[in-house]
Amino acid sequence: MKSQTSLTLAVAGILALGVATANAAGPVKQPNGTEKCYGIAKAGQNDCGTAKHACAGTSKTDNSADEWKYVAKGTCEKAGGKTKAEAPKKS
Numbered sequence: 001m002k003s004q005t006s007l008t009l010a011v012a013g014i015l016a017l018g019v020a021t022a023n024a025a026g027p028v029k030q031p032n033g034t035e036k037c038y039g040i041a042k043a044g045q046n047d048c049g050t051a052k053h054a055c056a057g058t059s060k061t062d063n064s065a066d067e068w069k070y071v072a073k074g075t076c077e078k079a080g081g082k083t084k085a086e087a088p089k090k091s
Contacts (some may be wrong), residue, residue: 028056030070037076038085041069 028047030036041047046059046067053059059067065086076083 034070036068037071037081038068040081041067
């Protein structure tokens with residue numbers, strides 16, 4: 001009975017991992033007429049990963065300089081963002 005319980009728990013864990021992986025946000029395809037705009041994404045609203053994480057929608061802070069989202073071409077700097085990522089700060 002103990003080995004069947006262990007097997008059931010193992011299978012349930014594998015299935016749960018598969019569902020979690022399938023639901024993870026991935027990179028967002030760049031729409032036509034847009035550009036990447038760094039420093040304007042609100043927490044959880046970024047369009048792709050950084051050195052800190054690999055998925056869209058997983059940023060932890062508002063307006064992080066290395067997080068970006070797509071905006072209409074020509075509007076990034078007007079929104080207070082930058083079209084290029086800032087260089088990492090040296091500690």
